[in-house]
Amino acid sequence: xxxxxxxxxxxxxxxxxxxxxxxxxxxxxxxxxxxxxxxxxxxxxxxxxxxxxxxxxxxxxxxxxxxxxxxxxxxxxxxxxxxxxxxxxxxxxxxxxxxxxxxxxxxxxxxxxxxxxxxxxxxxxxxxxxxxxxxxxxxxxxxxxxxxxxxxxxxxxxxxxxxxxxxxxxxxxxxxxxxxxxxxxxxxxxxxxxxxxxxxxxxxxxxxxxxxxxxxxxxxxxxxxxxxxxxxxxxxxxxxxx
Amino acid sequence: xxxxxxxxxxxxxxxxxxxxxxxxxxxxxxxxxxxxxxxxxxxxxxxxxxxxxxxxxxxxxxxxxxxxxxxxxxxxxxxxxxxxxxxxxxxxxxxxxxxxxxxxxxxxxxxxxxxxxxxxxxxxxxxxxxxxxxxxxxxxxxxxxxxxxxxxxxxxxxxxxxxxxxxxxxxxxxxxxxxxxxxxxxxxxxxxxxxxxxxxxxxxxxxxxxxxxxxxxxxxxxxxxxxxxxxxxxxxxxxxxx
DNA sequence: GTCTATAACTGGATAGAC
DNA sequence: GTCTATCCAGTTATAGAC
Numbered sequence: 001x002x003x004x005x006x007x008x009x010x011x012x013x014x015x016x017x018x019x020x021x022x023x024x025x026x027x028x029x030x031x032x033x034x035x036x037x038x039x040x041x042x043x044x045x046x047x048x049x050x051x052x053x054x055x056x057x058x059x060x061x062x063x064x065x066x067x068x069x070x071x072x073x074x075x076x077x078x079x080x081x082x083x084x085x086x087x088x089x090x091x092x093x094x095x096x097x098x099x100x101x102x103x104x105x106x107x108x109x110x111x112x113x114x115x116x117x118x119x120x121x122x123x124x125x126x127x128x129x130x131x132x133x134x135x136x137x138x139x140x141x142x143x144x145x146x147x148x149x150x151x152x153x154x155x156x157x158x159x160x161x162x163x164x165x166x167x168x169x170x171x172x173x174x175x176x177x178x179x180x181x182x183x184x185x186x187x188x189x190x191x192x193x194x195x196x197x198x199x200x201x202x203x204x205x206x207x208x209x210x211x212x213x214x215x216x217x218x219x220x221x222x223x224x225x226x227x228x229x230x231x232x233x234x235x236x237x238x239x240x241x242x
Numbered sequence: 243x244x245x246x247x248x249x250x251x252x253x254x255x256x257x258x259x260x261x262x263x264x265x266x267x268x269x270x271x272x273x274x275x276x277x278x279x280x281x282x283x284x285x286x287x288x289x290x291x292x293x294x295x296x297x298x299x300x301x302x303x304x305x306x307x308x309x310x311x312x313x314x315x316x317x318x319x320x321x322x323x324x325x326x327x328x329x330x331x332x333x334x335x336x337x338x339x340x341x342x343x344x345x346x347x348x349x350x351x352x353x354x355x356x357x358x359x360x361x362x363x364x365x366x367x368x369x370x371x372x373x374x375x376x377x378x379x380x381x382x383x384x385x386x387x388x389x390x391x392x393x394x395x396x397x398x399x400x401x402x403x404x405x406x407x408x409x410x411x412x413x414x415x416x417x418x419x420x421x422x423x424x425x426x427x428x429x430x431x432x433x434x435x436x437x438x439x440x441x442x443x444x445x446x447x448x449x450x451x452x453x454x455x456x457x458x459x460x461x462x463x464x465x466x467x468x469x470x471x472x473x474x475x476x477x478x479x480x481x482x483x484x
Numbered sequence: 485g486t487c488t489a490t491a492a493c494t495g496g497a498t499a500g501a502c
Numbered sequence: 503g504t505c506t507a508t509c510c511a512g513t514t515a516t517a518g519a520c
Contacts, residue, residue, distance in 0.1 A: 145440065221428060
């Protein structure tokens with residue numbers, strides 16, 4: 001719009017030679033593309049999409065800025081790539097865990113068992129997977145509480161959630177599906193806050209609880225959520241009696 | 243660092259006269275400061291701190307950019323002012339609600355009642371307060387799931403949460419305090435996701451549930467959370483028996 | 485208290501050499 | 503696939519007129 005300036009000025013001066021060092025071909029066998037994803041994952045988890053610049057990502061990755069645009073087209077492309085990279089692994093792990101639970105328990109399914117089978121793979125990945133998983137969960141938690149995040153969460157995770165809902169419906173046959181969706185939504189809020197390992201609970205409890213102790217979290221979270229689901233069954237039975 | 247360029251170029255050209263119109267003295271009786279807070283609240287809720295520019299805030303407020311720096315010192319000052327403005331009201335409403343519950347129910351306190359007294363004021367404000375409350379809750383939900391948000395949430399809300407914990411401890415005398423902190427943390431995750439009115443559950447349930455229907459949310463959320471707390475009591479009793 | 489103007493710098497993105 | 507050099511719109515923030 002305000003393009004009233006001369007297009008081609010005759011280059012004012014010589015620039016300084018910038019950084020001189022070995023070209024970061026591949027570092028520890030990992031290529032620039034992977035390093036960029038790792039760096040972006042960490043930074044996006046810390047400060048969100050808008051709080052991170054492509055230059056910060058490139059710097060942390062020890063790669064050149066321009067490589068982001070070569071590999072991922074633009075900043076959103078990078079973000080989506082980060083988001084989807086681990087989703088496959090997580091969804092597969094969940095699917096296997098739910099299947100194993102169903103076939104092991106035969107006909108007598110419980111809400112507690114189904115919820116444990118759904119949540120445990122995430123805890124497991126956070127505890128025993130590479131460190132990137134912690135950033136990843138923090139990122140998902142952050143995006144999940146965003147008005148614009150619904151789109152990408154829906155696209156990536158909802159089919160996986162429906163597997164849980166199916167099993168819960170068999171475990172709690174009296175309860176309408178919409179009650180299960182509501183309860184799942186509450187579960188999702190608790191689960192993502194717990195997995196993000198925000199140290200809210202540490203400060204609140206003055207150190208009595210430590211958010212990073214996932215062994216403490218696992219049993220409590222599953223118990224709490226199962227109790228929540230069962231409370232909705234009770235409520236449904238009471239309402240149905242009227 | 244790269245300040246090797248000439249310091250004072252001789253101003254290239256005349257600038258265009260920008261916007262010409264009535265000076266937005268006060269609009270509907272509200273002064274610029276308040277309009278800036280309202281606009282910032284909405285925009286920060288939509289896109290987070292880094293996703294919003296001071297210019298966007300000023301434009302939406304119909305005020306001048308420079309007023310932000312006059313009234314709030316800088317962008318973070320604006321953010322904190324937004325965050326703290328409604329906190330007083332909310333904390334007072336909660337305090338009154340909890341007190342009313344305790345004095346009305348005499349000695350027989352219940353987890354269900356305490357949780358309802360804690361959550362209801364927020365639902366009430368979201369339904370019957372001015373529209374800014376919806377933005378505000380969406381903003382708090384977003385900040386709560388952020389690594390850097392713990393600081394401000396702690397400063398603003400934790401004393402209020404301790405009031406709830408006190409009552410819960412009287413309602414559930416058998417349960418150690420740290421279990422209450424864990425359970426509250428799960429409650430907080432569900433509550434903030436519900437109040438942010440993200441339409442996650444709408445898509446997941448294909449329209450069966452509507453996040454914006456807070457009448458549906460209120461009873462279910464309270465039931466669910468109360469069920470979760472009671473499940474932790476049960477678990478505690480079982481563990482104590484070993 | 486509000487507006488104009490501008491300083492000083494950073495943002496995402498691209499062209500083209502190697 | 504990777505790096506250099508650059509574009510330029512847009513960023514926070516300030517000085518000073520009104």
